[in-house]
Amino acid sequence: MPMALESWLTKVRSAMSSAKSSAALPGPKKSSVGILAFEVASLMSKLLHMWRAIGDAALARLRHETINLDGVRKVVSDDDDFLLGLACAELVDALRAASDSVAALAARCADPSLREFRSAFLEFADTGRDRQRWAAASWKEMETRAHKMDKQVASTSALRRTMEELAEAEHGLRKLLHSGNGGGCHRSSLSASKISVAAEQQQLIFSKKQEVKHLKQTSLWGCTFDAVVASLARSAFTTLARIKLVFGAGHEQRHPPLYRSLTLSSAVHPSADAQSPLPLARKSMSMEGLLFDQSLASKRDGFFENSAAALSPPPGTLGAAALAPRYAGLVISIERMARSPRLVGPDERDELYGMLTASVRAQLRARLRGTVPAADPGLAGQWRAALAGILEWLAPMAHATMRWQAERSFEQRNKSADVTARCGGGGNVLLLQTLHLADRDKVDAAVVELLVGLNYVWRFEKEMSCRALFAVHRQLMEGNLNGVEDTAGAADGSCQGNGNGTVSSCA
Numbered sequence: 001m002p003m004a005l006e007s008w009l010t011k012v013r014s015a016m017s018s019a020k021s022s023a024a025l026p027g028p029k030k031s032s033v034g035i036l037a038f039e040v041a042s043l044m045s046k047l048l049h050m051w052r053a054i055g056d057a058a059l060a061r062l063r064h065e066t067i068n069l070d071g072v073r074k075v076v077s078d079d080d081d082f083l084l085g086l087a088c089a090e091l092v093d094a095l096r097a098a099s100d101s102v103a104a105l106a107a108r109c110a111d112p113s114l115r116e117f118r119s120a121f122l123e124f125a126d127t128g129r130d131r132q133r134w135a136a137a138s139w140k141e142m143e144t145r146a147h148k149m150d151k152q153v154a155s156t157s158a159l160r161r162t163m164e165e166l167a168e169a170e171h172g173l174r175k176l177l178h179s180g181n182g183g184g185c186h187r188s189s190l191s192a193s194k195i196s197v198a199a200e201q202q203q204l205i206f207s208k209k210q211e212v213k214h215l216k217q218t219s220l221w222g223c224t225f226d227a228v229v230a231s232l233a234r235s236a237f238t239t240l241a242r243i244k245l246v247f248g249a250g251h252e253q254r255h256p257p258l259y260r261s262l263t264l265s266s267a268v269h270p271s272a273d274a275q276s277p278l279p280l281a282r283k284s285m286s287m288e289g290l291l292f293d294q295s296l297a298s299k300r301d302g303f304f305e306n307s308a309a310a311l312s313p314p315p316g317t318l319g320a321a322a323l324a325p326r327y328a329g330l331v332i333s334i335e336r337m338a339r340s341p342r343l344v345g346p347d348e349r350d351e352l353y354g355m356l357t358a359s360v361r362a363q364l365r366a367r368l369r370g371t372v373p374a375a376d377p378g379l380a381g382q383w384r385a386a387l388a389g390i391l392e393w394l395a396p397m398a399h400a401t402m403r404w405q406a407e408r409s410f411e412q413r414n415k416s417a418d419v420t421a422r423c424g425g426g427g428n429v430l431l432l433q434t435l436h437l438a439d440r441d442k443v444d445a446a447v448v449e450l451l452v453g454l455n456y457v458w459r460f461e462k463e464m465s466c467r468a469l470f471a472v473h474r475q476l477m478e479g480n481l482n483g484v485e486d487t488a489g490a491a492d493g494s495c496q497g498n499g500n501g502t503v504s505s506c507a
Contacts, residue, residue, distance in 0.1 A: 037220040041156035070393035088247040089310035134237040159215035166208040319436035331398035342461040
């Protein structure tokens with residue numbers, strides 16, 4: 001056996017022996033997150049979004065703006081406690097979904113306490129007992145942690161973009177090399193200009209590889225499962241503690257059913273039944289004193305089960321009938337037509353009619369039965385004002401419904417989307433702002449009113465257009481007749497006869 005080959009085999013055997021001895025060492029190996037860094041960053045981004053959704057500024061907007069939106073008050077509920085309970089339930093449900101993902105990652109951890117994350121989190125939710133003391137002791141501590149997590153998410157997002165740019169650059173270089181004379185891929189088959197471009201592309205690829213290497217070390221890619229799960233667990237515990245504190249969710253609460261005190265007419269006409277919102281007691285926003293009533297907690301169902309049940313649309317709502325997206329699309333179509341009624345053609349009218357439910361069609365036929373009012377500018381102005389008034393509060397709910405649906409569809413379809421573009425956890429739209437929990441009868445009444453008004457304004461605009469066209473046509477006709485008479489008069493004065501009854505010349 002040649003000496004070079006024997007030496008090489010000796011090195012291989014030595015390397016294999018070292019690998020076996022390393023594998024035999026006691027203790028679990030802490031593996032890095034690797035390619036799962038993008039999913040971890042997405043999950044981290046969700047938890048950060050939820051944390052900021054319960055900050056002082058966000059809670060002030062919820063208490064003083066969101067639950068007081070006209071549409072929410074008219075067709076969802078006018079009870080503050082119920083609406084705040086809905087917001088709390090949605091946050092809790094989003095946190096529960098995030099905790100399931102954390103638990104899946106925890107199964108890969110070497111630390112036994114981290115592998116028990118799911119049971120520890122459920123225990124904390126139901127009883128308030130934090131066996132590992134994962135909840136932050138102060139707001140400042142959590143904000144420091146959140147700042148670090150923000151940097152990790154941003155770095156991981158940059159890694160993803162750089163890896164995509166690297167792949168694109170490598171693909172471009174391969175394409176360039178294969179586009180040489182005769183399809184050859186050797187440098188000799190390339191022109192001087194292509195060689196120069198290829199050299200630049202190679203330099204770019206080298207630079208991107210260095211950048212990827214650096215970002216893998218500084219982002220979540222190089223972190224261990226133990227490190228990322230510990231960070232996620234602390235964030236989940238602290239967020240849940242904050243939710244319980246600011247919403248009073250650590251105590252037994254029985255929220256009243258959907259309020260139906262507003263009449264159908266008040267849902268359509270704002271001035272019919274104006275009610276001022278109930279004053280809301282301001283609660284402490286600090287992270288101190290996170291005490292929960294364990295005796296009360298033991299007497300009720302699981303904390304997460306209660307929150308999920310609170311989000312179920314009650315009978316009589318659009319969500320219960322699975323009609324919220326359909327009504328949202330209908331309202332948005334009416335909003336678009338109301339901007340330019342005269343541009344609405346037969347096809348648009350047929351499409352709109354096809355979107356109507358049986359209940360709306362029946363009410364619309366009853367309202368439009370009989371003689372059609374004559375075109376009246378004053379009445380048209382009143383209908384335009386009525387349309388604007390209803391759309392002012394109903395259209396935002398329709399758009400919010402579509403955004404709420406889109407956020408969840410995007411979440412399900414795009415698991416690998418850019419982590420900085422996905423905040424998850426309820427997004428920027430709360431369920432209470434949508435049509436899912438809206439009373440169907442009230443929304444039906446508002447939609448019928450919109451359709452009746454749109455029908456009148458459309459007919460008025462058409463009639464005004466026809467009158468304008470007729471006036472222009474009559475003006476043109478009169479102008480043409482006057483022109484003919486003038487021409488005839490001029491002809492009488494400028495044409496000479498030849499004595500035999502025929503015209504011989506005209507000036």
